[in-house]
Amino acid sequence: MPGAALNQAALSRMMPMHVGLDAVGKITTMGPTLAKLIEGPLPLGVGLLKVFAVRRPAGISSMDDLRARAGSTLHVDLRGKGDTFRGLAMPTGDGGMLLNLSFGIRLIEAVRHHALTDADFAATDMAVEMLYLVEVKQAVMTELRRLNLSLLGAKATAEEQALTDTLTGLRNRRALEVSLPALIGQGVAFGLMHIDLDYFKQVNDTLGHAAGDEVLREVAKALVVETRASDMVARVGGDEFVVLLPGLSDPARLNQIARRIIDRLTQPIDFEGTDCRISASIGLTISTLYDPPEAERMLSDADAALYASKRAGRAQAQFYQSTGGNFLSA
Amino acid sequence: MHGLINRSIQCFLRDTYGVANWSAIARAAGLGFDNFEPLLLYDTALTEAVIDAAARHLQRPRETVLEDLGTYLVSHPNLEALRRLLRFGGVSFQDFLHSMEDLPEHGRLGLPDLEVPSFTLLDQGEGRFLLHVSKLIDGVGHVAVGLLRAMADDYGALVVLDHAGVEASCEVVAVHLLDHTYAKGRRFELAMPEA
Numbered sequence: 309m310p311g312a313a314l315n316q317a318a319l320s321r322m323m324p325m326h327v328g329l330d331a332v333g334k335i336t337t338m339g340p341t342l343a344k345l346i347e348g349p350l351p352l353g354v355g356l357l358k359v360f361a362v363r364r365p366a367g368i369s370s371m372d373d374l375r376a377r378a379g380s381t382l383h384v385d386l387r388g389k390g391d392t393f394r395g396l397a398m399p400t401g402d403g404g405m406l407l408n409l410s411f412g413i414r415l416i417e418a419v420r421h422h423a424l425t426d427a428d429f430a431a432t433d434m435a436v437e438m439l440y441l442v443e444v445k446q447a448v449m450t451e452l453r454r455l456n457l458s459l460l461g462a463k464a465t466a467e468e469q470a471l472t473d474t475l476t477g478l479r480n481r482r483a484l485e486v487s488l489p490a491l492i493g494q495g496v497a498f499g500l501m502h503i504d505l506d507y508f509k510q511v512n513d514t515l516g517h518a519a520g521d522e523v524l525r526e527v528a529k530a531l532v533v534e535t536r537a538s539d540m541v542a543r544v545g546g547d548e549f550v551v552l553l554p555g556l557s558d559p560a561r562l563n564q565i566a567r568r569i570i571d572r573l574t575q576p577i578d579f580e581g582t583d584c585r586i587s588a589s590i591g592l593t594i595s596t597l598y599d600p601p602e603a604e605r606m607l608s609d610a611d612a613a614l615y616a617s618k619r620a621g622r623a624q625a626q627f628y629q630s631t632g633g634n635f636l637s638a
Numbered sequence: 639m640h641g642l643i644n645r646s647i648q649c650f651l652r653d654t655y656g657v658a659n660w661s662a663i664a665r666a667a668g669l670g671f672d673n674f675e676p677l678l679l680y681d682t683a684l685t686e687a688v689i690d691a692a693a694r695h696l697q698r699p700r701e702t703v704l705e706d707l708g709t710y711l712v713s714h715p716n717l718e719a720l721r722r723l724l725r726f727g728g729v730s731f732q733d734f735l736h737s738m739e740d741l742p743e744h745g746r747l748g749l750p751d752l753e754v755p756s757f758t759l760l761d762q763g764e765g766r767f768l769l770h771v772s773k774l775i776d777g778v779g780h781v782a783v784g785l786l787r788a789m790a791d792d793y794g795a796l797v798v799l800d801h802a803g804v805e806a807s808c809e810v811v812a813v814h815l816l817d818h819t820y821a822k823g824r825r826f827e828l829a830m831p832e833a
Contacts, residue, residue, distance in 0.1 A: 420829035426729050437747075439828055440726040444748030446830070447719045451642075451676045 313401075322430055323408045325393070329356055331403035333371030341428040342409065345391055345418075356407070361385045363392075375399060384409060391418060411435070416442060475521060476528035479542040484550055487540050488603040491595075497557035498595050501566060502610035503531070505547040505573070506587040506622040519579040523586060526577045534569045550607070557594045559627060566590045566625035574623060589617040590625035597628070639685040639775075640752050644674035647685065649717070650710040651692055659695065667691035679751065685775060701801070704777045708784025712792060724789060725826045731795035731818050735759060735767060735786075755782075758808075765815040770808040779809025786813065794823030 319326060320339050328337035333356050343350055351359045362368040364383035374397055382395040384407075394412035397405050411418040415435055418424065429435045471483035479487070491498055505527065512520035524547065531541045531549060540552040556562060569588060576583035591614025595601040609628040617626045652660040664672055667687040674680065693700040712721050723744070727737030737744075738757040745752040755778050758770040771782045779801045790797040796817040802810040 416829070423827065423829065425828055436726060436828065439830075440723065440744070441747055443719065443723060443726075443830055447723075448677075448748055455675055455677055 322432075323406075324428060324430055325409040327356065327360075327407040327409070328400075329371070329374075329397075329405045329407065331371070333357065333374065333405075335359065336404065341424065344424070344428065345386060345389065345422055359387060361387055371405075374405060378405070382407075390421075415439070473543040476525055476543050478528050478531070478549070479540055481542065481544040483540070484542040484544055484552075485603075487542075487552060488606070491552055491554055492601045492603060494554075496554050496595075499553040499556045499562045500593050500595070500606050500610050501551040501553065501562070501569075502591040502607070502614045503549040503551065503569065504589050504614055504618070506589055506618075508547040508586055511584045511586060515579060515582060515584060519582070519584055522579045523577050523584050527573060527586075527588075530572045531569065534565060534572060550610070557596045559592075559594065562592055562594070563625060563627075566592060570623055570625065587623040589614055589622050591615070591617060591628065592625060593628040639680055639682040640749070641674050641678040641680060642676045642749065642752060643754075644680050644685055644688070645676040646711060646717070646720075647688055647692075647707060648674050650707045650714075651688075653714060653716060654706065654710065655696060663688065663691045663695050666695055677749075682775070689775065689777070700777055701780045704780035705784035705787075708781040708786070709788045711781075711785055712788035721792065722826070722830070725792070731790055731793040731797070732815060734789055734793065735769070735813065735815075738769065757782075767813040767815070768802065769811040769813055770805070771811060773804075773807050773809060777809070779804075779811050782809070782811050786811065791821075792824050792826075794819060794821040796820035 314322065316337055319328075319337065324339040324341035326337070326339040327335055327342065330336050334353055335351055335356055336353075338346075338350055338352070346359075356371075356374070357369065362374070362382055362384055365377060365380060368374055368377060368382075378398055379396070382397060384393045384395045385391070386393070392412075392414060393409040395407055395409045397407040400406050410433075415438055419435075419439060426436055471479055471486070473480040488500075505523075508520065508523065511523055524543070527549070528541070528543065531551065535541055535551055535553065538554055539556075542550050542552075544550050553562065553565070556565075570590065573586060573588040576585050578584075591610040591612065593606050593610045593613060595606065598605065613626045613628040617624045620626065648660065648664075651663055661672060667684070667690070669684065669688070689700060689703065693703050696703065711717055712724065724734070726744075727734040727740070736759060739759055742754050742756050745754045753774065755774040756772045760768040760770070762768060769782060769786075771778050783799045783801055786797070786799055790799075795815060798812075798814040798816065800812045802812040804810070
């Protein structure tokens with residue numbers, strides 16, 4: 309079967325990155341896209357391996373070596389430049405060889421670096437489609453990232469809302485159920501305070517729910533002011549609050565804080581010109597009384613201490629006492 | 639309808655007429671949200687509702703709104719990525735016109751579930767073409783007119799475009815290419831601009 313003969317112009321159209329070699333390995337022709345990369349006079353008549361280095365397969369240092377590897381995939385570098393190519397060399401009828409190169413995976417970089425255009429690639433080359441795909445991928449990734457960030461923001465907001473009491477902005481019972489076992493798990497000593505408002509029902513009944521809501525908001529503010537930033541204040545029922553005080557196991561200090569809270573909540577709260585009078589009863593317990601501390605147990609003990617305070621006349625704080633049935637008056 | 643298309647319509651209305659108008663249109667269309675997510679799928683009825691609501695709210699003919707949408711897709715800086723993707727269609731406006739037939743496949747290369755209209759180009763000789771656009775939405779031909787007009791500008795080609803009516807399930811756009819090098823077009827480099 310006769311081989312197809314192409315003139316130089318046709319060869320350049322079909323393979324704009326070809327290198328024609330004579331029988332001794334000197335460059336006879338070079339495709340226009342490759343010529344663009346050389347910058348300067350074309351190295352016609354120069355030995356191929358002076359201009360290019362074959363990196364893989366190893367050991368190609370003469371035209372005979374190249375001829376022996378005809379048909380193998382070649383990894384070729386342009387000497388003195390950063391460009392690397394994939395190539396294929398096949399023998400020609402005149403005893404020389406034709407080497408065709410492509411940018412392979414480094415296409416994107418090469419196109420940018422050498423400002424290549426559609427015209428630099430053969431019509432059959434998928435290079436432009438590859439560039440297209442890369443841009444599509446980039447655009448889709450950008451959108452995906454944006455969507456992910458907005459979902460992440462929405463998730464954080466939803467989680468925050470799920471743990472927040474909407475009326476007061478304090479944490480809610482669900483947050484307490486998460487935080488208390490977590491605190492126990494950390495092994496840090498802590499105080500637990502259960503607060504129940506006194507006379508709150510009267511405010512609600514005589515001045516209405518708007519007044520009650522206002523009182524609850526003011527109580528929340530007072531609790532935040534009277535505790536440390538590291539403490540957790542939760543509204544766990546209508547007029548019930550729990551405060552966790554990590555690192556605080558000294559009864560005297562806890563008592564002091566409880567007293568301050570009661571004093572503050574005993575001050576009248578203004579609602580549209582009317583004084584709302586409440587106070588607070590507090591039950592306290594400390595993690596060091598338990599071995600090991602259990603969330604349920606501590607909450608019920610604090611609750612028991614709280615009701616002891618109520619029974620003892622309100623507006624006071626009592627500690628849960630682990631031995632005997634009596635509660636220590638704080 | 640793919641979220642990408644809905645999002646494009648949203649961006650067009652928002653960027654052209656402002657956030658307040660877009661919100662009013664979204665409400666009038668009964669969307670129940672302010673943002674289409676580009677990678678989700680939506681009922682096509684929502685797309686039609688937005689276009690109808692936009693025409694009513696802006697007191698402009700539906701055809702004009704759709705044609706402006708087509709122009710916006712190519713010419714607004716926010717959608718430079720789309721212009722670039724369309725420019726991959728060819729080195730001249732005529733190449734681009736022919737590449738419209740490949741548009742659905744090109745789209746699906748990136749987003750396999752993207753539904754775009756299919757295009758059939760009839761070459762009538764002497765620079766006259768008929769582009770058949772499958773009816774993805776009512777008035778899709780007007781979007782094509784706006785888009786082709788902006789692309790002709792992009793290539794620097796002088797064309798006359800007309801919506802030539804509806805045939806079977808297609809809308810027909812008549813394209814008369816008078817001069818393909820009428821003006822200097824916008825630059826297009828194969829390499830993506832560095833971010």
